[in-house]
Amino acid sequence: xxxxxxxxxxxxxxxxxxxxxxxxxxxxxxxxxxxxxxxxxxxxxxxxxxxxxxxxxxxxxxxxxxxxxxxxxxxxxxxxxxxxxxxxxxxxxxxxxxxxxxxxxxxxxxxxxxxxxxxxxxxxxxxxxxxxxxxxxxxxxxxxxxxxxxxxxxxxxxxxxxxxxxxxxxxxxxxxxxxxxxxxxxxxxxxxxxxxx
Numbered sequence: 001x002x003x004x005x006x007x008x009x010x011x012x013x014x015x016x017x018x019x020x021x022x023x024x025x026x027x028x029x030x031x032x033x034x035x036x037x038x039x040x041x042x043x044x045x046x047x048x049x050x051x052x053x054x055x056x057x058x059x060x061x062x063x064x065x066x067x068x069x070x071x072x073x074x075x076x077x078x079x080x081x082x083x084x085x086x087x088x089x090x091x092x093x094x095x096x097x098x099x100x101x102x103x104x105x106x107x108x109x110x111x112x113x114x115x116x117x118x119x120x121x122x123x124x125x126x127x128x129x130x131x132x133x134x135x136x137x138x139x140x141x142x143x144x145x146x147x148x149x150x151x152x153x154x155x156x157x158x159x160x161x162x163x164x165x166x167x168x169x170x171x172x173x174x175x176x177x178x179x180x181x182x183x184x185x186x187x188x189x190x191x192x193x194x195x196x197x
Contacts, residue, residue, distance in 0.1 A: 002026040003077055005049070014039045027075045033101035036094030037074050047074030049081060050101075054108050071100055117178055121171050149193030156186035
């Protein structure tokens with residue numbers, strides 16, 4: 001049994017799949033997180049294997065693909081691929097792919113953007129980025145252990161509107177929109193705690 005993996009930008013997965021002649025014994029799989037199996041067209045054996053892994057460059061990516069998490073769909077051959085990599089997998093239905101991928105982007109890309117904001121705001125007070133990294137690691141561990149709602153600390157968790165207003169007055173005006181959005185998300189956890197699966 002053969003496996004052909006299409007690892008292109010999402011916008012051209014369908015075009016590349018259409019350019020490949022279907023072969024009965026070949027599994028054609030794409031690596032696009034937000035696309036379903038329909039993008040693979042007429043191939044009789046189709047699959048999706050999306051690494052839920054931050055891949056900032058090839059060296060780091062190659063290491064992280066071993067033992068990583070993967071979102072799978074379609075032909076069971078991709079389960080064997082993940083097992084061979086020492087990884088873990090879960091299935092995502094086609095109708096849930098865009099929602100799954102949005103959550104992945106929030107967990108990784110949006111977190112990077114948020115940490116960039118912490119770096120900018122901290123630098124304005126003379127605080128080096130490294131000083132925040134232990135706080136971030138402990139916070140992630142708290143979420144892993146307790147869940148997001150119970151890991152929440154700080155003025156939003158305490159209902160301390162005065163401190164929040166002091167923050168808003170102190171930071172650069174270009175940072176306030178993102179700051180307010182994050183305060184709103186923190187407050188939302190207080191009234192709508194996420195139930196762990």
